Structure formats: structure tokens, C-alpha cells
Amino acid sequence: xxxxxxxGALILxxxxxxxxxxxxxxxxxxxxxxxxxxxSVAIMATGMVFVIVTxxxxxxxxxxxxxxxxVAGVLQVRWLTQDLGLELGNPLIAPIAILGALLVGTxxxxxNGWLAGYQNIPSFIVTLGGLLVWRNVAWYLTSGQxxxxxxxxxxxxxxxxxxxxxxxxxxxxxxxAAAAVLAIWNGRRNKARHGFPVxxxxxxxxxxxxxxxxxxxxxxxxxxxxxxxxxxxxIFEARGETMPEGYTAGxxxxxxxxxxxxxxxxxxxxxxxxxxxxxxxxxxGNPDAALLSGIDTRWLTVKVFALMGFMAGLSAVVAQARxxxxxxxxxxxxELRVIAAAVIGGTALAGGVGTIYGAILGAFIVQAIQSGMGxxxxxxxxxxxxxxxxxxxxxxxxxxxxxxxxxx
Numbered sequence: 313x314x315x316x317x318x319x320g321a322l323i324l325x326x327x328x329x330x331x332x333x334x335x336x337x338x339x340x341x342x343x344x345x346x347x348x349x350x351x352s353v354a355i356m357a358t359g360m361v362f363v364i365v366t367x368x369x370x371x372x373x374x375x376x377x378x379x380x381x382x383v384a385g386v387l388q389v390r391w392l393t394q395d396l397g398l399e400l401g402n403p404l405i406a407p408i409a410i411l412g413a414l415l416v417g418t419x420x421x422x423x424n425g426w427l428a429g430y431q432n433i434p435s436f437i438v439t440l441g442g443l444l445v446w447r448n449v450a451w452y453l454t455s456g457q458x459x460x461x462x463x464x465x466x467x468x469x470x471x472x473x474x475x476x477x478x479x480x481x482x483x484x485x486x487x488x489a490a491a492a493v494l495a496i497w498n499g500r501r502n503k504a505r506h507g508f509p510v511x512x513x514x515x516x517x518x519x520x521x522x523x524x525x526x527x528x529x530x531x532x533x534x535x536x537x538x539x540x541x542x543x544x545x546x547i548f549e550a551r552g553e554t555m556p557e558g559y560t561a562g563x564x565x566x567x568x569x570x571x572x573x574x575x576x577x578x579x580x581x582x583x584x585x586x587x588x589x590x591x592x593x594x595x596x597g598n599p600d601a602a603l604l605s606g607i608d609t610r611w612l613t614v615k616v617f618a619l620m621g622f623m624a625g626l627s628a629v630v631a632q633a634r635x636x637x638x639x640x641x642x643x644x645x646x647e648l649r650v651i652a653a654a655v656i657g658g659t660a661l662a663g664g665v666g667t668i669y670g671a672i673l674g675a676f677i678v679q680a681i682q683s684g685m686g687x688x689x690x691x692x693x694x695x696x697x698x699x700x701x702x703x704x705x706x707x708x709x710x711x712x713x714x715x716x717x718x719x720x
Contacts, residue, residue, distance in 0.1 A: 329684030348471030359623035372442030385459035385638030421621015429613030470633025481564035596663035
């Protein structure tokens with residue numbers, strides 16, 4: 313019911329803004345733009361689920377993203393090119409820049425976890441300090457300058473510069489739909505075999521149809537967004553060919569979204585199928601019992617925050633590639649969007665409860681609201697007010713839901 317409720321809310325929000333914008337909100341171009349804008353927040357939201365489940369919070373993710381992006385930008389624009397003499401386009405530049413962003417993010421996250429876990433400093437304070445520190449360290453690292461142009465190889469992770477095209481997008485859609493059906497019915501069969509209660513068959517069918525329809529419909533919309541004619545001509549000219557008369561091509565699934573899908577699968581497997589994931593939810597459900605049962609909760613905290621930092625570093629690569637520059641305001645207020653996405657997606661601030669798919673859906677809901685309000689001319693301050701109210705209402709509804717289920 314929670315999953316269907318979030319999907320229903322996203323559909324209603326989209327339809328309302330589509331009517332208000334005269335059909336522009338659900339146009340292929342706008343859906344494509346909303347999708348690539350959501351990816352960096354959604355990636356971090358998957359890590360924030362683990363942080364909040366363990367009864368912590370991370371207010372520094374936007375600043376970590378900014379610092380990791382600054383490191384990747386400086387590597388591309390100064391250290392590897394000006395200092396070492398490599399030219400942009402060298403096959404070493406993009407991998408080194410990506411590794412630099414991931415390493416910096418992971419180390420800062422691990423530092424946050426060490427301070428919270430081993431030094432017993434509340435994570436709110438640790439990460440609030442990080443929010444103030446790392447963005448300004450990034451400013452000093454770049455001397456307050458926008459860094460660009462970036463390596464063309466790295467730009468494929470940003471959106472329009474890197475897509476699968478219609479054919480491969482359909483292949484991914486069919487595989488994803490088949491995997492979703494298999495997962496739902498395997499889960500039902502396993503529950504029934506072990507004597508656990510299962511949903512009514514009609515509910516499973518409805519859920520399956522909704523998920524498959526959403527996957528196929530989403531890919532159909534992305535494929536309907538056509539590459540501009542001038543861009544197609546440049547692509548053919550770069551290959552030494554002439555573009556056929558009347559030739560068209562759709563963008564298809566962005567590579568950044570494919571990265572998000574991989575992250576979602578990996579994080580879901582970690583949450584549900586690994587000892588690490590079970591320790592996270594056990595610690596969040598009852599930290600004292602987890603400690604008495606032999607779980608090293610301090611080391612677990614370090615690992616959870618390091619994973620969160622890794623996701624911030626990965627999001628830095630995606631966000632930087634989408635903007636095609638490193639800017640001083642990259643990731644600004646992303647920490648609030650990430651926390652809002654996780655909470656709207658059903659992650660309990662009291663700990664112990666949360667889902668990866670819920671956080672990703674929450675990220676899309678937040679982005680849909682902001683994009684829709686921007687399209688109808690709502691001022692930015694009012695947009696932030698509305699998102700804040702949505703967050704409060706989501707927590708309130710979640711509290712009512714848990715009371716009815718008898719869950720704290």
C-alpha cells in the first residue's frame with residue numbers, strides 16, 4: 313500500500329502539473345530533464361536511508377558533493393592537464409577524476425562515521441560542521457572559480473551527452489520488467505513456503521501491472537524525445553558521414569539513470585541479503601540489543617557513513633557531468649532534498665525502517681514538485697515552502713500509518 317500510495321501521489325502530481333502547463337510537464341523533453349536532474353539526489357538518498365535507519369543524520373552530503381566535484385574538476389582542468397601535460401580526451405583523465413571524487417567522498421564519510429561512532433559526537437553536530445567546512449574548502453581549492461571545460465568522456469555520465477538510444481533502452485526495459493515480475497512472484501512464493509502472510513493474488517497482480525507499465529511507459533517517453541537535428545548532423549560529420557534526409561533518433565535511457573538503477577539494485581541487495589544490511593536494520597531497531605548481541609555498532613557507523621560519502625562522490629560525478637562544469641553552488645541544499653526524499657519515501661527518523669525504492673520515488677516526487685512549480689511560475693522561496701510542507705505532511709501521514717499498524 314505504501315508503494316502504491318507513492319506511485320499514485322507521483323501520478324497525481326504529474327497530471328496536475330501537466331494540466332496546469334498545457335501538456336508541457338509530461339512532454340518527453342521535460343520528463344527527460346526531470347529524470348537527469350533527479351539522479352544525483354536519488355543516488356545520495358539510497359545512502360541516506362542507511363544513515364537514518366541507524367538513527368543518525370548526515371547534513372553534509374551537499375558539501376561533500378561540492379568538494380568531491382571540486383577535486384574531480386581540479387584534476388581535469390589543472391593537475392592532470394596543466395601540471396602533468398595530459399590533453400583533455402586522454403583515456404586516463406576521466407577514470408582518475410572519477411576515482412578522485414569517489415575516494416574523497418568515501419574518506420570524508422568515514423571521518424564523519426569515526427567522529428560519530430568512536431568519539432560519540434552526535435552525527436547532527438558532526439555533519440552540520442561538515443556542511444560548513446567542505447563547501448568552503450572546495451571554494452579555496454578552486455579559488456572560487458568555475459572549472460571547465462571538462463573531459464568529454466566524463467560528460468557521458470551527465471544525461472544528454474550519454475544515452476543508450478532507443479534499441480538498447482527497450483532491451484533494458486524488457487529485462488527490468490521481467491526482473492520485477494520475477495522478484496515479486498518469487499517473494500510471494502518464498503513467503504507462502506515459510507508460512508508467512510502474503511498479499512491477495514489480485515494485489516500482487518495490480519502491483520505487477522503498475523510496475524511493468526511504469527517501466528515500459530517511462531522508456532517509451534524517453535525514446536520519444538528526439539535528438540536535435542543539428543546535433544545529429546555534428547555526430548554524422550564527426551564520423552565522416554552524411555546524415556540521411558529525414559533521419560531522426562531518440563535519446564533513450566540516459567547512462568546516469570542506468571547508474572542509478574545499478575545503485576538501487578546493489579543497495580537493495582545489501583539491505584535485504586547481506587549481514588551488513590541486517591546489522592544496519594537491527595541497530596536501528598534497537599541499538600542496545602544490537603550491541604549486546606555482538607554487533608560492533610561503532611565500526612558499523614563508520615561503514616554506513618563511508619558508504620554515504622561514496623554515494624556523495626558518485627553523485628558529484630553525475631552532477632558535474634550534467635552541468636558540464638564545476639560550479640561553486642553545485643549540490644547547494646542537496647542535503648535537504650536528500651533527507652526529504654528518504655523521509656517522504658518512508659524512512660523512519662526513529663530508525664529501523666526504510667526502503668531503497670521508497671527513497672528513489674521520494675526523490676522523483678520532490679523533483680517533480682519543484683520542476684512543476686518552476687514551470688507554472690512559482691517563485692523559488694515559495695517552492696521551498698511547499699517542499700517543506702510536503703515533508704512535514706509526509707512524516708505526519710507516516711506516523712498515522714505506523715500507529716494503525718501498531719508500529720513505533
